[in-house]
Amino acid sequence: MNSPKHDNTLIVIPAYNEATHxxxxxxxxxxxxxxxxxxxxxxxxxDTAAIARANGARVIRxxxxxxPGAATQSGIEYAxxxxxxxxxxxxxxxxxxxxxxxxxxxxxxRGDVDLVIGNRFMRGDNFIPRSRVIxxxxxxxxxxxxxxxxxxxxxxxxxxxxRKAIENTQLxxxxxxxxxxxxxxxxxxxxxxxEVPIKVYYTEESRKKGQGFLTGIRTLSxxxxxxxxxx
Amino acid sequence: xxxxxxxxxLVPIVALAFWAYTIFQFIKGRSSIVxxxxxxxFWLLTIALALFPDSITDRLARWLGMKxxxxxxxxxxxxxxxxxxxxxxxxxxRQNSIISELVRKLALKEDEKDEA
Numbered sequence: 001m002n003s004p005k006h007d008n009t010l011i012v013i014p015a016y017n018e019a020t021h022x023x024x025x026x027x028x029x030x031x032x033x034x035x036x037x038x039x040x041x042x043x044x045x046x047d048t049a050a051i052a053r054a055n056g057a058r059v060i061r062x063x064x065x066x067x068p069g070a071a072t073q074s075g076i077e078y079a080x081x082x083x084x085x086x087x088x089x090x091x092x093x094x095x096x097x098x099x100x101x102x103x104x105x106x107x108x109x110r111g112d113v114d115l116v117i118g119n120r121f122m123r124g125d126n127f128i129p130r131s132r133v134i135x136x137x138x139x140x141x142x143x144x145x146x147x148x149x150x151x152x153x154x155x156x157x158x159x160x161x162x163r164k165a166i167e168n169t170q171l172x173x174x175x176x177x178x179x180x181x182x183x184x185x186x187x188x189x190x191x192x193x194x195e196v197p198i199k200v201y202y203t204e205e206s207r208k209k210g211q212g213f214l215t216g217i218r219t220l221s222x223x224x225x226x227x228x229x230x231x
Numbered sequence: 232x233x234x235x236x237x238x239x240x241l242v243p244i245v246a247l248a249f250w251a252y253t254i255f256q257f258i259k260g261r262s263s264i265v266x267x268x269x270x271x272x273f274w275l276l277t278i279a280l281a282l283f284p285d286s287i288t289d290r291l292a293r294w295l296g297m298k299x300x301x302x303x304x305x306x307x308x309x310x311x312x313x314x315x316x317x318x319x320x321x322x323x324x325r326q327n328s329i330i331s332e333l334v335r336k337l338a339l340k341e342d343e344k345d346e347a
Contacts, residue, residue, distance in 0.1 A: 040338070060338040070331040074338055081339065174331050 008085035009105065011037045012075030013057075014068050015092035019046040026055040028098040029090070038078055039092075040071040048092075068157075069178025073171040080166050087166055091157040093203075100198040104160035107196050114165040114191040117151060117183075118158030122197035129202055139180055142220060147184040151193060155179045158198055165191050242281035250274040273311075280304075 011034050015022060022039065029037055039052040043065040052059050060074060072089060079087040088104060090096050096118065104116045120126055121136070136155050143154040156179070161169065168189045171178045186193055250271060257267040280287055288300035297303045 058342075060342045062334045062338050064330075064334055066331045066334050070335065073331075074335045077335060077339060078342070172328060174327065 010084040014071030016042040018092040021094045042071040067174035070174040097199040113194040116160040118198035119153040119195040120200040143180040147187040246274045246277045
């Protein structure tokens, strides 16, 4: 069971074809004392949903694949509907360490911030592929140009939100560009942001699944559309 | 009067067919009055251009301050194409966002049903 202090905390895991990782990830999260776990299955073609259910997670399922941004927004809306006070997002491919969830929540609970981002670059012992470092740098710069807030890991999938952030976050982009959009919109909504160092483990598989040059182009075009033309 | 070129017969016939289709779409309630007016103007202009190519493009070139009527025509065509492309881009973005919203609502509704 959730320890009482985690009763109001929802762990949201957007997942697409993660059958090989989801069971071990769910076990690790449980070991940290979190039982309220939501898998947003983004129309996986493998057994992600069945495995997650068998391991006691709540599963909501997109009928067609819409991308990680859309899946994350579904998780946010679930947390809003069920009145969760805190929510943590974590990647489904085991690249994050569930031990870091407590660190994010601890920072959130100090009460002076609404959104805590797990920063992969603040730890010296993380091995991050050079392509990711370059991509992240460019994404940070683009995000800064739109938001005027410097965040050194805008593309991190590990985030913690308090109730105010859950209430106010409305992501409009479906793909990986949602990470930048999230930071920019948080700034527009006067949400206070902090970063805490987290561990990250890159495998060959997670490197293939992540973001690349094309995502960068899409990010620019989507942000332009979302933030300049729709407001 | 100069004899008509083949395109001066073909283009108006094709444009008239498209115009009729536009009117049909409006009557069936599949397009708005603004769309009907826009496309009617577009097809009428196409017919006029095919029937009086030189006089219209010469006037257009003078109006745009260009020396060649071909340049003026290409400039105008590019402008219209960019406008339509831009409109299409917004339409697709909007459709995408509606689909995501629908998928999300379905997922949450299914969950509510499971819970009940």
